[in-house]
Amino acid sequence: MKHITITDIAKKLGISASTVSRALSDHPDIKEETKKKVQQLADEFYYKPNSIAQSLKNNRTTIIGVIVPEIKHDFFSSAISGIEEVAYHAGYTIIVCQSNENFEREVVNTNSLIHQRVAGIVASISQNTINGDHFKSVVARGIPLVFFDRACSDVAVSKVIIDDAKSAFDAVSHLITKGYKRIAHFTGPKELDICKLRLKGYSKALSEFNLPVIESLICYGGLHEADGYNSMEELIKNNNLPDAIFAVNDPVAIGAFQRIKEAGLRIPEDIGIVGFSNNKITALVDPPLTTVNQPSFEMGKKSAELLIEMIESEKQSFKPTTITLNTVLIIRSST
Amino acid sequence: MKHITITDIAKKLGISASTVSRALSDHPDIKEETKKKVQQLADEFYYKPNSIAQSLKNNRTTIIGVIVPEIKHDFFSSAISGIEEVAYHAGYTIIVCQSNENFEREVVNTNSLIHQRVAGIVASISQNTINGDHFKSVVARGIPLVFFDRACSDVAVSKVIIDDAKSAFDAVSHLITKGYKRIAHFTGPKELDICKLRLKGYSKALSEFNLPVIESLICYGGLHEADGYNSMEELIKNNNLPDAIFAVNDPVAIGAFQRIKEAGLRIPEDIGIVGFSNNKITALVDPPLTTVNQPSFEMGKKSAELLIEMIESEKQSFKPTTITLNTVLIIRSST
DNA sequence: ATCGTTATCGCAAACGTTTGCGGAAAATTT
DNA sequence: AAATTTTCCGCAAACGTTTGCGATAACGAT
Numbered sequence: 001m002k003h004i005t006i007t008d009i010a011k012k013l014g015i016s017a018s019t020v021s022r023a024l025s026d027h028p029d030i031k032e033e034t035k036k037k038v039q040q041l042a043d044e045f046y047y048k049p050n051s052i053a054q055s056l057k058n059n060r061t062t063i064i065g066v067i068v069p070e071i072k073h074d075f076f077s078s079a080i081s082g083i084e085e086v087a088y089h090a091g092y093t094i095i096v097c098q099s100n101e102n103f104e105r106e107v108v109n110t111n112s113l114i115h116q117r118v119a120g121i122v123a124s125i126s127q128n129t130i131n132g133d134h135f136k137s138v139v140a141r142g143i144p145l146v147f148f149d150r151a152c153s154d155v156a157v158s159k160v161i162i163d164d165a166k167s168a169f170d171a172v173s174h175l176i177t178k179g180y181k182r183i184a185h186f187t188g189p190k191e192l193d194i195c196k197l198r199l200k201g202y203s204k205a206l207s208e209f210n211l212p213v214i215e216s217l218i219c220y221g222g223l224h225e226a227d228g229y230n231s232m233e234e235l236i237k238n239n240n241l242p243d244a245i246f247a248v249n250d251p252v253a254i255g256a257f258q259r260i261k262e263a264g265l266r267i268p269e270d271i272g273i274v275g276f277s278n279n280k281i282t283a284l285v286d287p288p289l290t291t292v293n294q295p296s297f298e299m300g301k302k303s304a305e306l307l308i309e310m311i312e313s314e315k316q317s318f319k320p321t322t323i324t325l326n327t328v329l330i331i332r333s334s335t
Numbered sequence: 336m337k338h339i340t341i342t343d344i345a346k347k348l349g350i351s352a353s354t355v356s357r358a359l360s361d362h363p364d365i366k367e368e369t370k371k372k373v374q375q376l377a378d379e380f381y382y383k384p385n386s387i388a389q390s391l392k393n394n395r396t397t398i399i400g401v402i403v404p405e406i407k408h409d410f411f412s413s414a415i416s417g418i419e420e421v422a423y424h425a426g427y428t429i430i431v432c433q434s435n436e437n438f439e440r441e442v443v444n445t446n447s448l449i450h451q452r453v454a455g456i457v458a459s460i461s462q463n464t465i466n467g468d469h470f471k472s473v474v475a476r477g478i479p480l481v482f483f484d485r486a487c488s489d490v491a492v493s494k495v496i497i498d499d500a501k502s503a504f505d506a507v508s509h510l511i512t513k514g515y516k517r518i519a520h521f522t523g524p525k526e527l528d529i530c531k532l533r534l535k536g537y538s539k540a541l542s543e544f545n546l547p548v549i550e551s552l553i554c555y556g557g558l559h560e561a562d563g564y565n566s567m568e569e570l571i572k573n574n575n576l577p578d579a580i581f582a583v584n585d586p587v588a589i590g591a592f593q594r595i596k597e598a599g600l601r602i603p604e605d606i607g608i609v610g611f612s613n614n615k616i617t618a619l620v621d622p623p624l625t626t627v628n629q630p631s632f633e634m635g636k637k638s639a640e641l642l643i644e645m646i647e648s649e650k651q652s653f654k655p656t657t658i659t660l661n662t663v664l665i666i667r668s669s670t
Numbered sequence: 671a672t673c674g675t676t677a678t679c680g681c682a683a684a685c686g687t688t689t690g691c692g693g694a695a696a697a698t699t700t
Numbered sequence: 701a702a703a704t705t706t707t708c709c710g711c712a713a714a715c716g717t718t719t720g721c722g723a724t725a726a727c728g729a730t
Contacts, residue, residue: 001475016710048450053686055387056715077412084433096431098419115383140336286621351680388716391685
């Protein structure tokens with residue numbers, strides 16, 4: 001079965017392709033009668049304009065590119081869901097790429113999306129992204145770009161984020177008011193803004209409550225479960241036990257959680273623990289984890305809305321806006 | 336910044352676009368010297384062929400369409416990860432659509448992908464898909480199609496699945512040998528093959544071990560957590576308690592799990608429970624759930640490999656093949 | 671000197687759509 | 701009846717690429 005074209009319709013009616021094109025777009029130059037005949041035939045044969053041809057004319061597709069570190073991570077898959085949801089209703093489709101936390105692959109993905117003439121890009125950078133040149137070339141080509149959650153600090157574009165410092169501050173404050181005093185922080189790569197900010201919030205809370213910032217209780221690692229597990233292991237091995245942990249995200253918290261349980265320590269009595277993101281899993285472990293609810297789905301939706309607005313505004317340059325979504329500390333039994 | 340075209344290069348060198356095109360594709364008609372000059376300029380300006388124009392010529396893109404019920408579900412996001420992984424290395428990108436378990440939206444998505452001239456489609460159908468006409472029209476247009484996990488029974492195409500009946504049989508057999516006798520089954524929509532087959536495996540195991548199949552212990556519901564919760568609620572309300580539950584999937588198992596805990600019943604002493612899929616969460620709840628490991632990532636990879644093979648084989652018709660991946664029962668403390 | 675070969679390249683069409691421009695016919699005004 | 705306007709539509713170019721075919725020149729062979 002072949003796709004029917006505007007030319008096919010034109011031939012059937014003995015008119016020109018341009019007339020058909022105009023008839024379908026309700027151009028005032030075309031007689032009502034002709035419009036009707038064209039429309040009827042188009043309906044009958046389920047005519048849909050060839051979007052590739054349209055893209056070639058416009059030098060732009062109706063595809064939104066999405067770049068995330070890893071699709072299968074709760075936070076990102078949920079954000080992608082949100083992006084798809086908004087895109088779908090606005091008539092766009094989404095191409096999803098994952099960098100696998102790899103800088104080079106992120107660059108390749110970005111260039112591939114540019115080259116595929118996507119209408120815009122929504123991205124969350126990898127933890128190893130050392131510069132934003134690839135994103136700068138996106139901007140240079142006039143392609144709308146929005147970061148969500150993990151933004152690239154040397155590229156001035158719109159972003160949808162949360163107040164990481166404040167969220168961390170609140171989380172750690174909560175621990176302190178619960179009576180915890182030796183609070184460790186399992187953080188991620190120093191390069192990532194979100195890590196820097198959460199660390200900042202952590203320090204600020206300690207200072208505010210006149211607690212010392214103990215360097216040996218700040219554990220640098222990755223963002224995965226294994227990293228949390230390893231950091232905990234390290235603390236245990238060094239006999240440097242904290243009485244509470246604020247983890248940079250939920251997977252890290254879960255990793256620590258497992259190691260703590262293996263060590264036979266009780267949560268929250270021996271060690272309190274706070275995660276970050278409100279992954280589904282945190283509500284189901286025993287005891288359920290206190291965590292910061294990060295509205296992943298909404299972040300995806302907002303990012304897409306912002307991006308589509310940029311795409312359809314026809315303006316070449318936009319002043320970057322930053323949307324900060326609210327987080328809520330969800331207090332459960334782990335603290 | 337504008338994209339450089341083949342014509343731009345041609346003009347710079349004072350030759351024709353066709354020569355440039357042939358030079359870049361190493362056509363034997365072109366002098367080595369010319370090839371070198373062209374290649375040099377192409378490198379210098381980072382020339383990449385406009386893929387939209389290429390698509391228009393070929394009437395086909397290098398995009399693989401992916402349709403899943405819900406992106407954010409563990410199983411699917413993991414499968415998508417696998418698809419992306421394979422696609423990436425083969426030079427394809429993926430467009431991801433979600434049906435939200437809605438039949439009409441699945442149809443819209445499918446038509447949208449056809450209309451966007453994707454090179455092929457990987458799909459897992461919604462639980463409300465009542466017929467496969469939309470997929471038939473994919474086949475009719477010669478677009479390669481592969482189902483994974485949830486296949487459409489009235490469309491004869493390749494699929495990547497697991498042996499649902501056998502996996503269910505093994506899971507229930509395990510429960511029986513553990514001494515459980517009143518084993519309930521929380522199943523999903525009757526229309527879904529995977530549900531039918533898992534139910535079949537459940538019944539077969541009971542029969543094989545001379546246990547009665549008790550209709551009131553077969554609970555029909557959806558595939559989400561809430562459904563498992565509700566089914567369990569129902570059993571409790573009717574004072575119709577089983578001593579074990581085989582759930583159609585992990586979310587349903589988790590839902591039941593929560594209701595069981597709320598009821599103050601002990602797992603596995605009072606009620607044993609087996610899930611299906613090996614979602615990450617099952618390993619982290621307390622007690623961890625016995626479940627059937629369903630290789631989601633591999634299913635995604637295999638599907639993509641199969642699809643790409645079809646795409647690149649240039650043949651118009653393929654005899655549908657079915658790849659059945661192995662499952663393993665992961666025995667944990669919930670049984 | 672004529673012919674056939676080979677090497678090298680350009681022309682033009684095609685993919686399907688959109689759109690500026692111009693043109694013929696019809697309707698209206700003078 | 702002539703002039704003007706309006707209505708309606710087609711031509712052709714353009715987006716960037718690929719490719720069949722033909723063209724030209726250089727070359728060696730007869």
